[in-house]
Amino acid sequence: MLKISNVSRRFGDKLAVSDVNLEIPQGQMVGIIGRSGAGKSTLLRMINRLNDVSAGYIEYEGVRTSELRGQALRNWQRDCAMIFQQFNLVPRLDVITNVMLGRLNGRNPVLNLLQVFTAQEQLEALKALERLDIAQTATQWAQTLSGGQQQRVAIARALMQNPKMILADEPIASLDPRNAQIVMDSLRDINAEGKITVITNLHTLDTARAYCERIIGMAAGKVVFDGTPDELTTDVARTIYGADGLKEAFSEAMTSTSIAPLRPPIINTTSANPAS
């Protein structure tokens, strides 16, 4: 269980996250939605400790992660792997080494410096790539891959951390609809197979509805909705996005991320084929 208690984060005068309270049981697939600037990224970054809380605390399995220091903090950051909109791979390293970098924390620093990985680590990295269906790219430089492939490499790297949780900050915002589907399908499968909690920020409501069992809506730093996709009515969406933001939240034309799962099969023939 991840518990977020009265958490706020201030940047100067700006209250980015305001008094948020949430309890997220292990294994949930949660989508956080809201307009740009609503505080979604800051909330995720506080869970992973890329940002510290200004007030309140965050707890995982009874441990106050918002107060961890040193190795305990690094262990926590390994437990909650983060993936980003821009993938954050090392462009001129091959894919398999990028994936193995997920294992750096907790290894001998000298081996890390020399970038020496064991045969076991190489095998695990290959398996992670296979799981994401991109093992064939293992020896290519990361920068030669498409955006969708790079995000799958980033997910494989996250899996190398053996995480208890994956925090995904707008993971599909830079992808075309077909690759967005593949990435969201991968996150959903990882969540279902491994009982790994997935918390993902998403710009559009449709994607959150299609993939997440629980949706949290944020506006101006506050949680203004917390419920199931069915409970997310147009009125609620208006509260989250504001009347003038509704079009952005729903419109497929305005964003490439308004998608549905590849499985069960969808009728639209232009988006039914998996990406290569």
Ligand SMILES: Nc1ncnc2c1ncn2[C@@H]1O[C@H](COP(=O)(O)OP(=O)(O)OP(=O)(O)O)[C@@H](O)[C@H]1O
């Ligand atoms: N490091 C920072 N320094 C100053 N202000 C910040 C910082 N990080 C975030 N903010 C501000 O906090 C508010 C919330 O930002 P945040 O990135 O969490 O929102 P978001 O909902 O994730 O938006 P987006 O979808 O655009 O990423 C914004 O007003 C932003 O400008």
